[in-house]
Amino acid sequence: MGRSMFITICVAAAFILEFFLFNIFGRWSTPNLELLLIIFFNLYFGIRYGLVTAVLAGVVKDSFAPAAFGIYTCSFVVCAYVTTLLKQYIYHVASRLSRHILILLVLAVNMAVHYILYRMRVGAIDTGEMIRYIFLPQAVVTLLVAPFLFAQLRRCVSRLFV
Numbered sequence: 001m002g003r004s005m006f007i008t009i010c011v012a013a014a015f016i017l018e019f020f021l022f023n024i025f026g027r028w029s030t031p032n033l034e035l036l037l038i039i040f041f042n043l044y045f046g047i048r049y050g051l052v053t054a055v056l057a058g059v060v061k062d063s064f065a066p067a068a069f070g071i072y073t074c075s076f077v078v079c080a081y082v083t084t085l086l087k088q089y090i091y092h093v094a095s096r097l098s099r100h101i102l103i104l105l106v107l108a109v110n111m112a113v114h115y116i117l118y119r120m121r122v123g124a125i126d127t128g129e130m131i132r133y134i135f136l137p138q139a140v141v142t143l144l145v146a147p148f149l150f151a152q153l154r155r156c157v158s159r160l161f162v
Contacts, residue, residue, distance in 0.1 A: 010037055011056045031142040040153050042083045054080040068121055075113040082109045103146055111135045
C-alpha cells in the first residue's frame with residue numbers, strides 16, 4: 001500500500017511539474033517526467049509497479065489531453081513492457097550510458113506508439129516534422145533531466161522503503 005501511494009503522489013507531482021514547465025518554457029523544453037517515472041519504478045521495483053505507474057500516469061495525462069482517451073495509457077503500458085524487455089539486454093546497474101540508451105529507446109517506442117495511434121485516428125502525419133519538432137527536443141530535455149530525477153527518486157525510495 002505504501003509503494004502505491006508513493007507512486008500516486010509522484011505521478012501527480014510529475015504531472016503538475018510538467019504542466020508548469022510546459023506553460024513557462026513551451027513544448028520544446030518539457031521533459032517527459034511520467035515516462036521517466038515509469039522507467040525508474042520498473043527498474044527499481046519491477047514490472048508490477050512499473051505497470052501501476054504506467055496506468056496511473058496514462059489516465060492522468062489522458063484526462064487532460066485533447067486527443068482521444070487512452071492514447072497515453074496505451075503508450076505508457078507498452079513502454080513499461082519495453083523497459084522490462086530492454087533492461088534484460090541493455091541496462092547495467094552502474095552504467096549511466098546504458099541508462100541513457102534505455103531512456104532514449106523507450107522514448108522512441110513511446111513516440112512510435114503515439115505516431116501509430118494518431119495516424120490511425122487522424123490520417124496523414126508528417127514523420128520528419130514529428131521527429132524534428134517533437135521527438136528530438138523532448139529526448140534532449142528528458143535525457144538532461146533524467147540523472148537528477150533518478151538520484152532524487154532513489155534517495156526518497158531508499159529512505160522510505162529500505
